Amino acid sequence: MKKFGFKIEKKLKHRLGRVGVLETPHGIIETPSFVIVGTKATVKSLTPEQIKDLGGQVVLGNTYHLYLQPGSKIIKEAGGLHKFMNWDGPIMTDSGGFQVFSLGTAYGKGISKLIKKDSMELFLENKADEEEMPKIATIDSNGVMFRSHLTGDAHYFTPEKSIEIQHDLGADIIFAFDECTSPVESAHYQREALDRTHRWAKSSLEYHKSQKENSDKQALFGIVQGGRFENLRKESAEVLAKMDFEGYGIGGSFEKEDIMTAVKWVNEILPEEKPRHLLGIGEPEDIFGAIENGVDLFDCVAPTRQARNKSLYTSYGKINIGNSKYITDFTPIDAECDCYTCKNYTRSYLAHLFRSKEILADTLATIHNLYFIVNLVKKIRESMLNDTFFEFKDSFLQKYKR
Numbered sequence: 001m002k003k004f005g006f007k008i009e010k011k012l013k014h015r016l017g018r019v020g021v022l023e024t025p026h027g028i029i030e031t032p033s034f035v036i037v038g039t040k041a042t043v044k045s046l047t048p049e050q051i052k053d054l055g056g057q058v059v060l061g062n063t064y065h066l067y068l069q070p071g072s073k074i075i076k077e078a079g080g081l082h083k084f085m086n087w088d089g090p091i092m093t094d095s096g097g098f099q100v101f102s103l104g105t106a107y108g109k110g111i112s113k114l115i116k117k118d119s120m121e122l123f124l125e126n127k128a129d130e131e132e133m134p135k136i137a138t139i140d141s142n143g144v145m146f147r148s149h150l151t152g153d154a155h156y157f158t159p160e161k162s163i164e165i166q167h168d169l170g171a172d173i174i175f176a177f178d179e180c181t182s183p184v185e186s187a188h189y190q191r192e193a194l195d196r197t198h199r200w201a202k203s204s205l206e207y208h209k210s211q212k213e214n215s216d217k218q219a220l221f222g223i224v225q226g227g228r229f230e231n232l233r234k235e236s237a238e239v240l241a242k243m244d245f246e247g248y249g250i251g252g253s254f255e256k257e258d259i260m261t262a263v264k265w266v267n268e269i270l271p272e273e274k275p276r277h278l279l280g281i282g283e284p285e286d287i288f289g290a291i292e293n294g295v296d297l298f299d300c301v302a303p304t305r306q307a308r309n310k311s312l313y314t315s316y317g318k319i320n321i322g323n324s325k326y327i328t329d330f331t332p333i334d335a336e337c338d339c340y341t342c343k344n345y346t347r348s349y350l351a352h353l354f355r356s357k358e359i360l361a362d363t364l365a366t367i368h369n370l371y372f373i374v375n376l377v378k379k380i381r382e383s384m385l386n387d388t389f390f391e392f393k394d395s396f397l398q399k400y401k402r
Contacts, residue, residue, distance in 0.1 A: 016294030080170025183253035267294035
């Protein structure tokens with residue numbers, strides 16, 4: 001019997017947000033929840049025990065990277081991702097669709113899936129020149145040809161291939177193969193890409209269901225696309241809602257200022273009784289809007305990547321621990337934080353570790369940033385249960401944005 005289900009415990013008044021419990025074969029996820037990114041079967045610089053200690057419920061691995069190294073067959077032989085990386089909680093894997101973007105149209109151009117309106121025109125002006133720049137992912141109607149960023153070898157991903165790899169990896173929640181598009185693509189291209197994504201979603205679902213041994217123990221989520229265009233986003237939600245997925249991802253590119261509007265367009269259409277995951281979003285300012293507009297899960301590399309680059313979250317906004325003023329600052333990173341780092345070390349010590357290029361710097365900084373985000377989401381969940389969400393949101397953001 002399949003051990004997967006989603007129960008809504010409470011809804012946010014006059015909004016789409018909700019508190020829920022998501023059951024998986026490797027335990028429950030109390031939603032809303034931040035999904036910690038462990039791209040290559042590891043959260044960089046941390047052990048699974050440290051992830052548990054800071055409050056992490058679920059981690060996400062990257063299908064493309066794990067396929068290339070060490071190889072999905074090796075992970076299957078090891079007993080799946082859970083045994084391979086010694087994580088006994090829920091795991092998600094993406095489809096490889098984001099690499100269609102990052103290794104294709106965005107390769108070498110510094111384009112992110114999020115873009116500010118004032119940056120859009122500049123990218124559009126340079127787009128013609130960038131067409132000649134190299135790509136290591138090429139799309140056709142049936143799939144994507146990747147060239148390994150490690151060896152240059154060619155690998156062809158179809159929807160079926162993506163699902164086969166994810167079956168081998170053995171995550172609790174997997175995603176349909178999709179095309180993540182650039183935020184600077186035209187409406188015409190977004191339409192073509194959306195039609196591909198819908199065909200690939202159907203193929204992913206059919207193949208997944210045909211492999212009953214895997215489909216009985218893994219939940220497949222479809223991914224809504226459509227870029228920054230309202231008509232395409234709504235159409236995508238309507239098309240995918242008619243398919244028998246066990247949950248939905250919201251993927252693709254957005255204008256930073258309009259992301260929550262796009263999320264609302266989608267979640268007003270998707271089946272209310274099924275979980276929704278916002279792919280690649282996780283800044284504190286965005287988390288409140290995502291949850292308020294009906295998102296149950298979201299992942300982002302920002303907390304870990306920023307930690308390794310000296311950017312640390314505090315209740316009063318981010319600080320760069322590399323600034324000289326912290327060399328003699330003997331206070332915690334955040335006096336209001338109860339993480340292991342803040343309870344035991346000072347800003348001065350972190351500044352020293354980074355300046356000395358000590359490995360421990362990454363570990364302590366990552367513990368702090370992940371604890372900050374994971375427990376912010378837990379506090380949001382509690383505020384929703386206590387009917388104080390909007391008061392908590394206002395008080396947090398007022399202080400955070402100072």
